[in-house]
Amino acid sequence: MGASAADITARGLRGPSSCSANSASQPTSSNKIHNPAASNTALDATCATKEEATPSSDRSMIGGSSGAGDNGVANACSAAAYAQVRLNKIEHVLLDVRDKAQFSMCSLPGALNIPVRYTVEYHLCFLLAWLHCSFHCLRTADGRVERACS
Amino acid sequence: MVELKGRVAELNEAANQGKLPIYVICRRGIASRSATDLLLSTEAANGGKVTNVEGGLLQWNATVDSQFPAY
Numbered sequence: 001m002g003a004s005a006a007d008i009t010a011r012g013l014r015g016p017s018s019c020s021a022n023s024a025s026q027p028t029s030s031n032k033i034h035n036p037a038a039s040n041t042a043l044d045a046t047c048a049t050k051e052e053a054t055p056s057s058d059r060s061m062i063g064g065s066s067g068a069g070d071n072g073v074a075n076a077c078s079a080a081a082y083a084q085v086r087l088n089k090i091e092h093v094l095l096d097v098r099d100k101a102q103f104s105m106c107s108l109p110g111a112l113n114i115p116v117r118y119t120v121e122y123h124l125c126f127l128l129a130w131l132h133c134s135f136h137c138l139r140t141a142d143g144r145v146e147r148a149c150s
Numbered sequence: 151m152v153e154l155k156g157r158v159a160e161l162n163e164a165a166n167q168g169k170l171p172i173y174v175i176c177r178r179g180i181a182s183r184s185a186t187d188l189l190l191s192t193e194a195a196n197g198g199k200v201t202n203v204e205g206g207l208l209q210w211n212a213t214v215d216s217q218f219p220a221y
Contacts, residue, residue, distance in 0.1 A: 076202045079209040095174045097185045116181045
C-alpha cells in the first residue's frame, strides 16, 4: 500500500506532559474532534503513556482490508478496513464509547468520546447472572462442592 | 447507554446531520456493537451509515498498529 511510515506512526498527543508529540504530524486542534480523516497522520495512535514517536513495524495487515461487512455482520467492518478509511482520508466521525479515563489514556486522534454508561438495571442483570452461575457451579449432583466456571 | 442517548444531538452535529459516516469503536468491540445497534434504532440512525469496528482497539493493535497500546 501507499502508506508512508508517518501515516502509521504511534505517538503521544493528548494528556499530561509525559507525552512527546511529533509536531510534524500533529493534527490541527480545529479538526481534531469531528474530523478524524482530516488528521495529517491518518493512523496515528494517541497515547498518554507514549514518550517518543516510533514507526510501527507491523504493517502487514494494512493492505489487507476486505471492506465493511465482509464477515457478514451488518453495519460492521474490521479494524483493517477502518484503517483504510483513515488512510484514504475519507471524512467521517469516529465515536469512541469507552470510559473517559480509558479514552484519555489512549485513543485514536480525532475520536469523539461519548462513553456508554449502562444503567443500574444493566449491571444488576450481570450481577444476577453471575450469582446464578456461581450457585449452579458450586452445587453438584453428588453434593460435592465444585467450581466449574470462573 | 444513558450518556450516549443524551448526546445523540451532539453526535448528529458531528456527523453533519447524517452526511458523514460514523464509525464506533471501543476496547473489544462489544460496547461499540451495542452502541451501533442503539444508534441505528434511534433517530440518530444517520442514514444507516453507522459502522461498528469489530474487535475494537485490541484488533487495531493486533492488525493495524502494534504500537497502539493493548490493555
